Each structure stands twice: as structure tokens, then as C-alpha cells.
Amino acid sequence: GxxxxxxxxxxxxxxxxxxxxxxxxxxxxxxxxxxxxxESGKGPQFIIDIRSNMDKRxxxxxxxxxxxxxxxxxxxxxxxxxxxxxxxxxxxxGGADGLTFGKGTHLIIQP
Amino acid sequence: xxxxxxTPKFRILKIGQSxxxxxxxxxxxxxxxxxxxxPGMGLKLIYYSVGAGITDKGEVPNGYNVSRSTTxxxxxxxxxxxxxxxxxYFCASHQGxxxxxxQGTRLTVV
Numbered sequence: 764g765x766x767x768x769x770x771x772x773x774x775x776x777x778x779x780x781x782x783x784x785x786x787x788x789x790x791x792x793x794x795x796x797x798x799x800x801x802e803s804g805k806g807p808q809f810i811i812d813i814r815s816n817m818d819k820r821x822x823x824x825x826x827x828x829x830x831x832x833x834x835x836x837x838x839x840x841x842x843x844x845x846x847x848x849x850x851x852x853x854x855x856x857g858g859a860d861g862l863t864f865g866k867g868t869h870l871i872i873q874p
Numbered sequence: 875x876x877x878x879x880x881t882p883k884f885r886i887l888k889i890g891q892s893x894x895x896x897x898x899x900x901x902x903x904x905x906x907x908x909x910x911x912x913p914g915m916g917l918k919l920i921y922y923s924v925g926a927g928i929t930d931k932g933e934v935p936n937g938y939n940v941s942r943s944t945t946x947x948x949x950x951x952x953x954x955x956x957x958x959x960x961x962x963y964f965c966a967s968h969q970g971x972x973x974x975x976x977q978g979t980r981l982t983v984v
Contacts, residue, residue: 860932
């Protein structure tokens with residue numbers, strides 16, 4: 764079965780607010796945890812990753828938090844914009860044998 | 875760089891037909907992967923390759939075959955198409971944790 768999953772299938776936020784997308788994982792041996800964004804009709808696009816020995820990593824408008832104690836991963840998007848509307852997947856990678864994806868959260872931006 | 879290129883973008887197959895989904899990358903990545911994505915779901919790994927001449931099964935390999943004769947190309951073969959193989963197929967390549975995905979092939983088996 765899947766070792767990575769998301770808590771909510773849909774998240775609706777107001778434009779300009781911050782978004783927080785959550786993910787639970789079960790494989791403690793993974794080296795990397797990664798967030799992908801998938802827009803309709805397109806392939807997943809890398810957003811940000813975090814190594815398993817880190818707690819927090821920041822990018823441009825995005826922050827990923829990793830809590831290994833409770834096996835929880837989150838993606839924070841600051842000042843959400845209409846272009847952020849997409850499905851967001853968390854994924855984990857333990858080696859060369861690909862990524863394990865969760866089901867995804869559909870982020871909807873309200874004007 | 876074109877990145878990862880998949881062809882075709884769309885295809886309708888009849889049950890029992892065969893086809894090859896093409897994937898090529900120009901980034902000289904050793905690692906290449908084939909995933910399928912069913913509606914409302916995440917991606918599941920079909921097959922992967924860590925270099926030319928080396929392939930391995932992923933989570934859902936049944937009904938598929940792959941080959942990796944060059945670093946650039948990683949075709950996925952369906953020999954006897956079944957309705958359960960209706961899905962969107964994504965090819966990806968990467969060297970580090972960041973994977974680069976193609977635009978996908980939407981396959982319908984009727």
C-alpha cells in the first residue's frame with residue numbers, strides 16, 4: 764500500500780492568505796521528502812524538497828516542515844496567488860527506486 | 875534543453891492491442907521512471923532504470939515492459955492492452971531528489 768498520504772483532498776483559501784498543506788508518511792527510511800505541484804493536464808513540477816536530517820527548508824514563498832517524531836510533512840505557501848491553484852503531492856524517496864506519492868490535495872484559490 | 879519528452883499525448887487502444895509509449899530526455903540523467911496516474915490519485919511506479927541496460931520493476935509492473943538501450947530513451951511497452959490500463963502515463967528522469975516529468979500520455983483502452 765501507499766506509505767505517503769495527505770489528510771485533505773481539497774483545500775480552499777482566500778487569495779493573499781497563507782496555505783498549509785499537510786502530509787503523513789510511514790517510511791522512516793526515506794532520504795528525501797518532496798513536494799510537487801501538478802496543474803491540470805500537465806506533469807508534476809518540483810517545488811521543494813527536504814532531506815530527512817532537516818526540520819525546515821525555505822524557498823521562494825514556500826516553506827517545507829518535517830516532523831520526524833510524528834512522521835508529518837507540511838508545505839506552507841505564503842500570500843497565495845491564483846497561479847498556485849493546482850493539486851499538490853507529497854512524495855518520498857528512499858533510493859534509486861523512484862518516488863512514492865500520496866493522493867494529492869487540490870488547492871483552490873478564492874478571489 | 876527540451877527536458878523530458880513523451881509521445882504520443884493521447885491514444886485510444888482496443889482491448890488486446892499493443893503499443894509503445896516513447897520517452898526521451900536530453901539532460902543526460904541516468905535515472906528514468908515510468909509512472910501511471912489514475913483519476914484523483916497519486917502516481918504509481920511501473921518500471922524504472924538506473925542506467926542504460928538496467929531496468930527494474932516498480933509497484934505496478936504487470937502488463938508492461940521496458941527497455942533502456944540508451945541513456946536518452948526509455949520506452950514503455952503494452953503488449954495486450956486491458957481496460958485496467960486506462961490511465962495517464964508519466965515518464966520522469968532525475969539525478970538528485972528533483973525529478974523532471976514529461977507532459978504525460980493519456981491512454982484509453984476500450
